[in-house]
Amino acid sequence: MSHSIEMPALSAGMEQGTIARWLKAVGDTIAVGEVIAEIETDKATMELEAEQAGTIGRILAGDGATVAVGAPIVLLLGDGEQAADLGDDAAAETRQASVAAAQPTPVAAERAALAAEPAAEVAAESAGAGASHRRTPSSPLARRLAREQGLEIDGLNGSGPRGRVVRIDIEAAAAVQPASSAAPAVVKPAPVRPVNQPFVEIPLTTMRKVIARRLAESKATVPHFYLEVDCEIDALLDLRERLNAEGEGQYRLSVNDFVIKAAALALRQVPDANSAWAEDAILQFEDVDISVAVATDGGLLTPIVRQADTAALSGISARVKTMAERARAGQLQPAEYQGGSFTISNLGMFGVRAFAAIINPPQSCILAVGAAESRPVVKGGACVPATVMSCTLSVDHRAVDGAVGARFLSAFKALIEQPLRVLL
């Protein structure tokens, strides 16, 4: 009897995956642990390792196919079986699953909208079954916790056997998406198409959808306020130049590396800003883990520099560099971009003078860094030139008050303007 390998859930929130390419073909023998395919998820391209050995009898989802998590993607031959022995049933089943996942039906969309109301949910559940909706297996405890926190189980990545959603997954989802009693009731807007306007329709990648959903949620539900500060960075630029010269090519520090380090040290001084809103509590993080926004072709990613307050500048620099490369190559592992306690987004390289960023929930603050530019400043009654960098802190007012945000910015500015302290 043949057995199948299913599309695994490779990261939290993953609902479906795209076969980037198969590394094995029909007839190939595979061993446990061998990489058999590359799977593209919302965030990255990941390697699929075989969990069982066997011979590939039939590939059910070819290169480029998008398949729901849990749907079979390849059949392995049983003892004495030939590839020709495998009937069409399995393939048909997968096609169906694949189609269902790639094109959410109106019923499924309705389900999401109705999820807030338990009775309606039950009715929709049975309606959904007819629309090939695959029920996400979940433990009773996970279902209870999800109910209590207003979270939807569907679409969560299950860490349990056969993708079962268990408590740890709910906890992870709750940390990512601050619970709100109103949250599940968000109604998705109907798709809009211009009438007399030629356009090219660009299908949404999973990543795009996640970005859209999370940022919309953040902007809609998190009460943002903004604090701005101008930092003079001539001393920083001097120091950077000296250090880079002494480094003899072993490292090349960027202004942003100093910004990361200074922000981390400032967070250590003002830990109230290094926090997250968790509905029933404010979580103050023990580590200062800085998420660094990186633009990629697919969208924004935020690889994390862990414990940036204790890391050396050169280390921060190297880490940002490799992670940015890996992010652009689609190779980041979920653990490398999930979590973080504070985000920095720097658009200075594009000449943006100043901007306000949207908070990356559940973090309380995000620092938007503008370009360093020469500006006239008044010193001792005289107007003198200085290199100035404008920074804007977006703050979640539920967790952090104005004074706290101001104290953080003041500490940050002091560090940036007296950069030797950053090296202490």
Place this chain on the structure above:
Amino acid sequence: MKATIIEPLKPLAPWVSLATDPAAWAAADPATLDTMLTSMVLIRAFEEKVLELAGQGLVHGPAHSAVGQEGGAVGSVLAMRGSDQINGSHRAHHQFLAKALHYVAPDGLKSSAPFGDDVRTIADLTMSEILGLARGYCKGRGGSMHLRWAESGNLGTNAIVGGGVPGAAGAAWAHKRAGTGDVAFTYFGDGAVNIGSVLETMNLAAAWKLPLCFFIENNRYAVSTTVEEATAEPRLSSRGLAFGIPSWKVDGMDPLAVYLAAQEAVKLMRAGEGPTIIEADVYRYFHQNGPMPGSAFGYRSKDEEKAWRARDPIDRVAAEMAARQLIGEDQVASLRARAVALMNEIAGELIEEHEGKRRIVPSLWPSPDFRDFGVRGDLSEFQGARFVEQEEFTGEIEEKRFVDVVADVMDRRMQEDQGVVVMGEDVHRLRGGTNGATRGLSDKYPDRVLGTPIAENAFVGLAGGIAMDGRNTPVVEFMYPDFMWVAADQVFNQIGKARHMFGGDGEVPLVLRTKVAMGTGYGSQHSMDPAGIYATAPGWRIVAASTPYDYVGLMNSALKCKDPVLVLEHVDLYNSKGPAPVGDLDYFIPLGKAKRLRTGQRLTVLTYLAMVRPVLEAVERLGVDADVIDLRSLDRAGIDWALIEESIDKTGNVLIVEQGSIGTSYGGWLAAEIQNRCFDMLDQPVQRVHGGEASPSISKVLETAACAGPGEIEAGLRLAMASQGRPLA
């Protein structure tokens, strides 16, 4: 060629037939004959009423009548005194009533006198019981086949053929030990004489010289199978020859002959001569069950029935009395009519007309919520008991060998309580049985440490009888747990069910010790963990200590408890050392209280007995963030749900660890119960560690593979952690 010399061997005990002649009848005490007649007429009228009600569909379940057999029961009972005791089988209305009547009228009944209130009450409560009504002797639980009225010496009748016989031996043992001279009669039929319970008990009672009369009512048919078909020696009293038991064969249709034989038997037994056998040839006029004659079912002829009816015991006594001018025909007719009227009157109070049909008066039924009352006691015997956990123990604790503490605490209890009696195979020899668990006891208490024949069914049943008697507390040892199957009827049908079946109030303070022996190479028939079987059988409590300290407290509680308690031990623990109290062997550990040995957040591990230590070791070695709970009490009533639910609510994950094979395993029912009670707390199905399907083999390698050990425990822990998304490194 050598000549063969043959000499006849003489049985140790006499085997005789006894019959009356006219002189015997002429010499019989008129008052005794009048009592005999009156009793038999009352019993006949009662039974005919029951058959009538059965014919109307008002008796739920069988109505096994003994109409025709009254001579055996009444003749023998009249040779007893009120403090003597009897039990019987599924066909026992006549014995029960005979004993009860004799108890309330020790000086006899008069055919000419009106029936007293006592007589009326006996008929009422017996009929109510047979109909399954709340006012019956056993509150409607027992019905026709489980009639018990302990005060009158009715120990309880039995629906398992031969099943009551070992228990009667227990009553006889208690009488012997008390030295009162009281005796016990156990009644059973020709069908029961070939079953192990009876033959094993004959042997045991003879070996121990117990004052027990095996009264065989040979009515010639086991349902429809004739006695000649069932045995090559249909003279059933011959069984006594094999065991050295004096035996009588009498005509049971002649109540005086039965009475005279019973008098001789009682005299021997009161004198300490040991057990007796009386075989009475009797005849039931009806089929096994219900109001039709046996001939209607084709296994016997109408002529045969007619011939036996011509020898009716009531007619016989009436005729013999008439011959001596002790009674006239009219008086007999009047007696019969009054007896029938009494039964009609009683039935009339229990039955009513409703919409043209007869039915039980609804208010007389037991309440459905009485269903489980008295499966076991309420533990009120523990009021004021000194419960001390090891952490609270103020005395000295030292490391001691487990098995030594097993013997020490029993020594202490036997010293304090003259009623504690230990029995089992070889418990009196080998310096404390096969493992030393009874070390030193037989030297100190030779009359209370009883080495038994290899007959588990008889000796555990006998212990059940001792327990129900109440004057002593038996501690039985099964050398290996698997032997419970040999004794299954006594362990589960009798001891486990007795309290509930007889109304819920009777006490059965019995302790059964046995050792789990997995790992000793004793193979398929000596290597089970019996906890799962006892846990699913009603009535039993189960304790399993993992340390000497807990053993002391749990054994003290087992001995104090008024229910049967299985005390599980383990050979792996016997020779291990653990914390034990110094000096104080008198504290208790509550039944129904588990113990958390380690605190964690992510997993609740439930285990017991010899698995406790390896589980703790594995949890520490692997760094599992787990609560480890030693269940200690394993029966349904003993599960510490407060602690377990608190733990599961916290961890969301459960692993049950046991050593034995899956089929008879303990964890199955517990997992089901947890899944029912804690479903919404669970983050994964209840996980389990247990042995394979087959019973462990003798080969060391196969035995190890069959039992759960450290490898299986580690795999179980890893699975339980991985399944919640927290795989262990």
